[in-house]
Amino acid sequence: MKREYELRVDLKDMSNNTSFAQYGNFSLSRNALNPENDGYRLYLGAFTDGEAGDALSDHVGYMFSTYDNDQDGDVQNCAAYWGGGFWYHSQSCGGVGLNGRYKAMKLLQHAFSWFTWVDFPETLRASQMKMRRVPN
Numbered sequence: 001m002k003r004e005y006e007l008r009v010d011l012k013d014m015s016n017n018t019s020f021a022q023y024g025n026f027s028l029s030r031n032a033l034n035p036e037n038d039g040y041r042l043y044l045g046a047f048t049d050g051e052a053g054d055a056l057s058d059h060v061g062y063m064f065s066t067y068d069n070d071q072d073g074d075v076q077n078c079a080a081y082w083g084g085g086f087w088y089h090s091q092s093c094g095g096v097g098l099n100g101r102y103k104a105m106k107l108l109q110h111a112f113s114w115f116t117w118v119d120f121p122e123t124l125r126a127s128q129m130k131m132r133r134v135p136n
């Protein structure tokens, strides 16, 4: 039986307010024989808790993109445009970029954001993605 993990994302804004979002059943390339060929595709179960809100479910099913390996499906290179790798959405990159820049460099450019809590033109100060095994 496959082990099940939950994901907790801790966030901090520029005023040092903190928030979080939590999901059940986190995995990458869930059913792939070769995760690298599958792009380490994001899989999440249900949003289970957190005042930051569910911004990440929109990104489920997308591959992890980096500036030198654009797998996001959007016309642009989201990792280059936002400033860091992530599971970007195929339409306008999506609303979460936890490796994005601290400040948007161009008009309407997203950066380090979690759109249901901190979004353009504001950016986050810090984030942590933590996973742990769900006890049986």
Ligand SMILES: [Ca+2]
Pocket (backbone or CB within 6 Å): 070, 071, 072, 073, 074, 075, 076, 077, 078
């Ligand atoms: Ca692209």
